[in-house]
Amino acid sequence: MPRFAQLVMGPAGSGKSTYCSTMVQHCAAINRSVQVVNLDPAAEYFNYPLMADIRELIEVDDVMEDDSLRFGPNGGLVFCMEYFANNFDWLEDCLGHVEDDYILFDCPGQIELYTHLPVMKQLVEQLQQWEFRVCGVFLVDSQFMVESFKFISGVLAALSAMISLEIPQINIMTKMDLLSKKAKKEIEKYLDPDMYSVIEDSANILKSTMFKKLTKAICGLIDDYSMVRFLPYDHSDEESINIVLQHIDFAIQYGEDLEFKEPKENEEDKPATLDEYFQDQVDE
Numbered sequence: 001m002p003r004f005a006q007l008v009m010g011p012a013g014s015g016k017s018t019y020c021s022t023m024v025q026h027c028a029a030i031n032r033s034v035q036v037v038n039l040d041p042a043a044e045y046f047n048y049p050l051m052a053d054i055r056e057l058i059e060v061d062d063v064m065e066d067d068s069l070r071f072g073p074n075g076g077l078v079f080c081m082e083y084f085a086n087n088f089d090w091l092e093d094c095l096g097h098v099e100d101d102y103i104l105f106d107c108p109g110q111i112e113l114y115t116h117l118p119v120m121k122q123l124v125e126q127l128q129q130w131e132f133r134v135c136g137v138f139l140v141d142s143q144f145m146v147e148s149f150k151f152i153s154g155v156l157a158a159l160s161a162m163i164s165l166e167i168p169q170i171n172i173m174t175k176m177d178l179l180s181k182k183a184k185k186e187i188e189k190y191l192d193p194d195m196y197s198v199i200e201d202s203a204n205i206l207k208s209t210m211f212k213k214l215t216k217a218i219c220g221l222i223d224d225y226s227m228v229r230f231l232p233y234d235h236s237d238e239e240s241i242n243i244v245l246q247h248i249d250f251a252i253q254y255g256e257d258l259e260f261k262e263p264k265e266n267e268e269d270k271p272a273t274l275d276e277y278f279q280d281q282v283d284e
């Protein structure tokens with residue numbers, strides 16, 4: 001039997017830990033067992049139970065205080081993650097060999113982990129060797145996505161994680177509840193983006209012809225391959241949590257080998273698609 005994992009990634013403060021905690025609560029409510037592993041050696045506070053915590057292996061504070069290393073916070077984190085990559089047997093001991101388990105990995109927010117450092121890729125390969133089907137879940141804060149040029153940089157961050165990890169990836173715009181009605185309407189076009197209209201939007205902002213050309217080339221590439229789309233997420237809205245989970249389950253084929261479970265009574269009232277989610281938002 002396969003095992004299942006979500007690698008919860010994204011820039012600092014994008015909502016990764018909050019996502020893990022709401023996902024645990026949501027799954028408990030629908031009778032699904034999901035556990036969380038903290039992979040952030042600098043994290044201090046959690047409002048979910050931890051199955052394993054990287055800080056038992058190594059902590060950023062200890063690395064920074066070490067006189068022979070003399071790292072700052074970011075160098076310290078990179079050191080910790082490299083140490084972690086050399087000690088995956090610690091993780092193996094924590095995870096055990098439970099068939100059919102489902103684990104969320106709450107990752108650190110340093111973007112370099114997903115762009116060019118090898119540790120996340122090494123983790124994915126290790127998990128796959130332990131029979132995990134791994135889905136990348138890349139979170140970006142919707143407030144930083146409402147303008148075209150910010151959106152392009154969010155897309156590129158998600159894309160570099162996707163390309164470097166080579167696993168199915170679901171991209172999520174978090175904190176949708178913080179957007180005004182107008183911004184929510186505006187952001188709809190960025191969820192499944194037509195990059196050619198993004199080019200037009202950014203053409204008015206960018207002054208340099210050289211950058212206009214570069215933006216056009218990047219947008220064209222993204223559009224041609226339909227490489228990036230986003231799901232809306234609001235941690236206080238069960239419907240959006242449900243939609244996100246369905247997409248992830250589908251990506252890693254969770255539930256294929258399990259027995260069919262009776263849906264809860266009010267389950268069928270929940271919208272299962274993005275269109276229904278937005279229809280509800282408009283109706284409110």
Ligand SMILES: Nc1nc2c(ncn2[C@@H]2O[C@H](COP(=O)(O)OP(=O)(O)OP(=O)(O)O)[C@@H](O)[C@H]2O)c(=O)[nH]1
Pocket residue numbers: 010011012013014015016017018019040107108109110174175176177178233234235236
């Ligand atoms: N309103 C709202 N706030 C959110 C949501 N998700 C996260 N937040 C808030 O955003 C802040 C950062 O959330 P975290 O979950 O700590 O973000 P993180 O990505 O784990 O941050 P780092 O681990 O430091 O990179 C917290 O104050 C959360 O309460 C959301 O969907 N809606």
Ligand SMILES: [Mg+2]
Pocket residue numbers: 016017018040043106
């Ligand atoms: Mg966090």
